[in-house]
Amino acid sequence: MPKEVCGPVLRYIIRRLLQMSGVIVVLSLLLFLWLRSLPGGTVSAILGERATPESRARLEKALGLDEPIYLQYFRFVGRALRGEFGASTGVLPGRDAFDIFLTRFPATIELSFLAILIAVVVAIPLGYVAARSRGGWLDNASVVASLIGVAVPVFFLAFLLKYFFAIKWGLLPVSGRQESLGCTRVTGFFVLDGLLTREFDCSWSALRHLILPAFALASIPFAVVFRITRAAVLDVLDEDYVRTAEAKGLTKQVIRGRHVLRNAMLPVVTTIGLQVGALLAGAVLTEKVFAFGGIGEALAIAFQMRDYSVLQVLILMAATVFVVVNLLVDISYAVIDPRVRTR
Amino acid sequence: MMSDAPLLSVEDLTVTFGRRGQEPFRAVDGVSFQVRPGQTVGLVGESGCGKSVTSLAIMGLLPQRGNTVSGRVDFEGTNLLELSTDDMRDRRGRDIAMVFQDPLSSLNPVVPVGVQVTEVLERHRGMTRKAAMPVAADLLRRVGIPDPDRRIKDYPHQMSGGMRQRALIAIALACAPRLLIADEPTTALDVTIQAQILALLKELVEDTGTALIMITHDLGVVAGLCDEVNVLYGGRIVERGARHPLFRDPRHPYTNGLLGSIPRLDAVGERLTPIPGSVADNLPWDHACAFAPRCSQPIERCTQVTPVLEESFGRALRCHNPVEVPR
């Protein structure tokens, strides 16, 4: 990027980051109030049947849950500013909630990344081909297929995949992230760790565990990426510059790559970034079906156990990730679209 | 400089659009004309008259589905309509080039202008990007873009409308084609720029000996540029003639009408007389003259018998009741 454009872009990023932190603060307040207004609570989750009013009061006092909510919130903010998010009470009691996020997050990234990858690898070529044969049987069939992806509840698709590939045919593992091979942990990304440490059986096992959940989860971005690609390619094919390119006698490959896809990819790139939110929601369902130890599963357990610290951290971090990814998408948009970049 | 063997010979070109369940529609209906090397030929008519479809048919750029093309398009003795798509690809940009109407939308917004020039050279001249760059800069200089070495890195949105059109012309002329088709190249531009671009085109065509097909709705454009003019209406040529005779003595009521709707500096005080109605009022050519409903002097025969194109003394006319006294 030329020097003169760096200034505005940097300023833009800083402004976005400031706004972002504002949103996170507001969100943290809303989240705090929401969690505290949920029926039930940490204490019930810890004590179960044996909760007596005394043990309840004792625990509430010890946890500071008997204080007024505004006081609890200030304490929470104070701690959060010091980087302390509190200890978990349900998911992994005693562990710092942020550590739990750090332990669990790589799993979700691995899963989401592979899901996006699958979706992109299949959806973009399919979207292109469908657009080129607009109205033909291939187009209609792939449109219907992509909409089936929308119509099938993701947890049911997850179950179907598991039922056939894992249980019935025994091709892939049923659940979890890896067999207990005693693998070395470096980054928390199991596939990567295995490659780094050359424990290739670990990578292989992790990959096999990833396939089914990733395909299930891929159904969410797949439909969207396909439709956007198809629509974008249709739009671009109609553009004059494509006709110009044809008039120049350029080869099909150059026209497809430089003139059609490069332009059509602009909305597609944005869309892929935007799928992060939907992916997180889908991950909760998918990880539940595959007992895949990511933040989706942790979120479900934390919710069930009313583990406030963990819920707060997970949701705030999810929101942060979401916002950061959006920012990255906007920046990448600026990078790939000269009209934005050199404005 | 005009030789007798035509460079391009279009014979009985017919393009029919059809959609499932709808009446097929003939956009171009038996059009024939010739272009000799170095000659500038105009195709004139309102939007919807078939002039753009004709040019696209010559270029082989019509959509692959939903239309049928018949007739012949002989270019240097080869019928372009029978070429395979790959062979046609080899010719486009090298032998025949085209400049489109809207210079902004005709340039790829995400690719630097320079690359859009060099890619033609890479394709047809087999040059590398690196070798093509100075050539491209030179081309840009030739079409009058100042500081081409810097401009070559610009994106289309960073250029003005006129400059973009110049860049498009540079792209079209990059491989020194023998035929250039310009489809309304000035319509989207400011009036002052229009004149510059037309002058540029004229200059370049004369310098390089490139034949030019000028497609426009604006007889004013034709007047300054073309050797021969074809007037199209409803997919058929209704009148043809060399520039001066045609302008001086338009025989077809439509040509006459078109001339009448041009503001003229030498006719102060005269009212402009637009042609009434629109293309939607057309009759089918089958048993009538399509222009009859809008014609200023229709006779009974016009709605009963299809007029034929009759040639005489280098002019051609398709009319039952030609204009005797031009307005």
Add this chain to the structure above:
Amino acid sequence: MTFKRKAAPVVALTVAALALTACASSSRDSGTDSSAAAGGTGTFTFGAAGAPKLFDPFYATDGETFRVSRQIFDTLVSIKDGTADLEPGLAEKWEPSADGKDWTFTLRKGVKFTDGTDFNAEAVCKNFERMFDQNEAGAAAAEYWADTMGAFKSDAANSLYKGCKAEGDDKVVLSVTAATSKFPAMLSLTSFSMQSPTAMDKGKANEVAKAGDGFTYPAYSQAPVGTGAFKLEAYDEANKTVTLVRNDDHWGDKAKSAKLVFKIIPDESTRRQELQAGSIDGYDLPNPVDWKGLKDEGNQVEVRPAFNIFYLGLNPKAGNENLKNLKVRQALYHAINREQLVATQLPEGAEVATQFMPKAVKGYNADIKPYAYDVEKAKSLLAEAGATGMTLKFAYPSEVTRPYMPDPQKLYDAIKTDFEAVGIKVETETKPWNGGYLDNVSGSKYDAYFLGWTGDYNSADNFIGTFFGNLKSNRFGTEAQDFGPALSDALKAADAIVDEDERAKAYEDLNKKIMEDYLPGLAISHSPPAIVVSKNVTGLVASPLTAERFASVEVKK
């Protein structure tokens, strides 16, 4: 489907990789080959429903934590495999004083903790002093101690625990402030496991601290040292597996499996599928619906004797005056077709309950007859009480299954239909178990509700004492019933009887009274919880307390 590790070519690479990634945590190289001589070399993989919270059972309240701790630790008093009866554990025998306040334990000799330190009288007293001496956070976390002993050192006057004295190396005197039926059975609770004092000092075992909305536990809680048949090798949080290895120096029979792996799979049906796929060898509490399918696939479904009670609690404090009338409560009892309920809704081996404790508990009264299903009687009792057509706010929990209550909603539907058949208007309420249901039950928000209890150890007090002993606050609102104080006093009196037979008699009488004269709630049924292992597994002895030790378990190939 089984996953066979293609280990051979990888081992060499692994060693190299380990050298490269010195900073990474690994348990890969700590193989178990060296100890193969002591027993089998197999691995037993168990599907756990949840993660163990920590490895110091003193601060734990949940079954998944106890399940792991139980393999690592021993208790002074142990439970005989397959029963709820006591047997010698780390203590070979025990003797109470005449007033039941001083208990002398004779310890097993030659026992060592896995860190090599000796288990002796001093270690026992250090354990108890440690449990007794808790800071505020620790006191709140140590629920079982608070529950059974009442208080900690800071409030010593209200504590049942008085002191511990070592007499020589192998004799310990534990003193309590009042005689109680809980002693010594409560010492069999996994929470009161004997842990290495040296390791606890080193890991600062008592330093529980409040952090945000939860507690943080000291380093020791992740590095437990006990005397049990296994020791902790690794807890892979990211991969949700806990790996234990055999303690080859265990004082008793050595464990048959070299390795014990707990794989955490929160979802019930997924555990089933993993067993089908062969990647785990067993799991706890299979859904009764799956029992048949599991057996058909050749697995062993071990049904434990029921040591629980499922009841329909009634609470007049929620505002329904009719519930203060014994006739109304009896009418409700007669209205329920429990025979059919047990046959169609509960697992095989479930029984209709006649009182608030299962048969195995000392103090169970075998003479009590169940309330018969009698719609007419129910109607006439309601009429006598002037409560015909009464409204009942009746609740059940969602998002939960308990051993005594496999499918709350189905049970609810059945009983609701029965109630409606005698003209009662039922207002249905439901909440997630942790999402307000338990709060509302203890907060007296429901007239009637489902709840139950699985015994911690064999004591009548652990059942009816827990239910009705605390007059001020119990879930049956007995404070608002005229019999409430009498019941509470009688329970306390029975608990303090030192002589076992006399005490048993007192509880039998109390049970009869509770069922016939008081009826604070409706005891419904006892359901046997099951545990399932694959056909290759041998040596599993199911425990009524759902407290299996896996030392005897082996996977035959």
Add this chain to the structure above:
Amino acid sequence: MTDPLTSYGQSRKARIDALAATSVAESGTVEEAPGLSLIASAWQRLRRNPVFLLGAFITVAFVLLALVAPWVAPHDPAVGYLLDKVRPQSNPVPGPEPGFPLGADSRGRDLLSRLIVGARQTLIVGVFATLGGFLGGLVLGTLAGAFGGWVDSLVMRIVDVMLSIPSLLLAVSISALATRPSQWTVILAIAIVQIPVFARLLRGSMLSQRSSDHVLAARALGIKQSAIVFRHMLPNALGPVIVQATLVLAVAIIDAAALSFLGLGNPDDRKPEWGQMLGQSQQYLADYPHLAFWPAACIIVVALGFTLMGESTREALDPKSRR
């Protein structure tokens, strides 16, 4: 871009706005090829579009089934006819037998009847959730679009924030708050999630119409603001709203199933709904997958039907796609 939560919301926004823009085209301010209005020409294309026809066929069949369900169902879906055969271990789910072609569920109730009656309940959930979202969106969108100014800014801020949260997570949160879960809390949760979609759609179409000829004309004639809104602007916005509604209906049905799967659905199953049936079949998946298969298949087919219809109509209405 000023809103930091932007892009995700932005793309949803863009999609909605594109649809909203079609309402102006419909109202005739865009020059048209003679003889065919936009709707008519859209219909011309749709009539021949196999994707649309498939969707329409499914939808019509589903609605018909839902209407006649109580008379078609062979048995009462709430009565456990085969309860006597239910044994928790040996026979938890009775199989097919004469009169019960698909067998029964775990409470001995006829599965076929439950599926048939389920069509009606599913339609109810879908329609009411959509209607709720529409009415909420109508209030907000009309406020914002008709009055503009600070009302507009305020309303659209709220709407944008709501749009930036993934809809399922929002629905889960809302239903977790319900004190007495029922069919209506499910409907409410899904409806609330859809409010911003409709609000933005209606506002967009109002805004684009405010400057359109016929509204300007009406204003010039001195017609009251409210009359302009309700008589001129709203009717013109209906096209895109109906398209969006068909899409939302499908989403509502799927979201209802997800809520049930997460244990947040309607606990009362005497009048079954497909999502609920699917959610409740979880514990029988291993041995009795047909309990999950049938309701899942129904959901998929119906959701597909609505989506096919909605998407193809959207495309047909999109002026860009007419070529």
